[in-house]
Amino acid sequence: MHAGGWQDAAARRFTIQPVSIDFQIQATSGPARTGRLTTPHGEIETPVFMPVGTLATVKGVSQDLLEELGAQIILGNTYHLYLRPGVETVRALSGLHGFMSWNRAILTDSGGFQVFSLNELRKVTEEGVTFRSHLDGSSHFFTPESAMAAQIGLGADIIMAFDECTEYPAEQERTRASMELTLRWAERSKKYFEEHKNEVPWERLKASGSELEGGATSHATQSLFGIVQGGMDLGLRRESAERTMGIGFPGYAIGGLSVGEPRARTREVVAATLEYLPIDQPRYLMGVGTPEEVVEYSMMGVDMMDCVLPTRAARHGLLFTSEGKVSIKQARYAQDENQLDPSCSCRVCHRYSRAYLRHLYASNEVLAQVLNTIHNLSYYLDTMKSVRHSIQLGGKPRFATESTQAKT
């Protein structure tokens, strides 16, 4: 069932124009593959999970901890950073990398997701989106062009086209109209980007110092990724993929998922869309998912994923472990002297008991957020490491809850 689509995709790749980002596939196992994505801030081993750091911070953890955890690339958000501290401030402080002192790769989302998530504070037109700031109520007009300008100013290694994340559920006509709008915006995004991408000085974009892992590259520009929409309609997904590829980007994202649809539907749409995308370029599944989903999608051939779940859930006392979810706030852990996850070697599991973590959470201590976030990110990042390993060995990956089922 995969074969036809894959061959189609393989054939199509020759129509893709040259790109400014390097992606080399290293090993494959069925539809899954490991690869190396080269950015101005080092090489990224894929499949990769990208922690979300909306406001130039992955909430709860410092940059040196992120490095220790093995985060290869993190996300920032254009809309939020535009509002605060403002693109000019970030630009003046040597871009996101310099501003937040992060020498590894960064990807910024364009603000397209806010078109969806802030739907009560915004108005969409052909030209762009008017947002009413959630901070002070002021009005801000975003267009594909302004979103690109902002992202060029922020200076992330990978930036995203300005899209409309279609809501769920949506009628066929609405989904198509939304998809068409995203396509027109994708063209405008690319056009503006091509004309202005050299405005990010190479010296600034380039990683500095000896901390850079993998070495700087010759890619002197940012890379702009396109985003496939099309809702839950497989036909529209295909059309969106093909037409987005027609515009031509160095990488493609699958957007508009995890917006409330049933999980099985997400899987179906991802599986279908992957087949329509080029086989030799990075494919980025936006906003997904649980540890199990992240593994599953990696095995389906997704190269990049990001999700708020590990960090947000951590702040809310939900921890992911090899034995399944642990809601550390539960009374049953009050005197549990065991480590959180017996098969995790993160600094949290290594040192603290469940009882202590529960106490910190119950007492509303900020350390609870820090430790919980460290663990969850560690769990995701280690899971990805093991997924990459499995793909390289051509075997089946360890699923996040495998040992739970074995034990109970």
Place this chain on the structure above:
RNA sequence: GCACAGGUGGCCGAGCGGUUAAUGGCAGCAGACUGUAAAUCUGCCGCUCCUUGGAGCUACGGAGGUUCGAAUCCUCCCCUGUGCA
């Protein structure tokens, strides 16, 4: 001792004659969270019983009383705070 002000469910605190098992908040318990308006949000939270819905019981310091009806009014008692002796 006298004068005021008070004693409400684990805690704080509304209510001041009926639609009150009793508003709120906290604490407690459980759940949700998927390109971050999220250290957020939702539900439960006197006891017992049956199926949702309900039934019964016990409750507003204590004991009496007024009233068809009292956490709410009256009397006495106990206790707490403040002031004066």
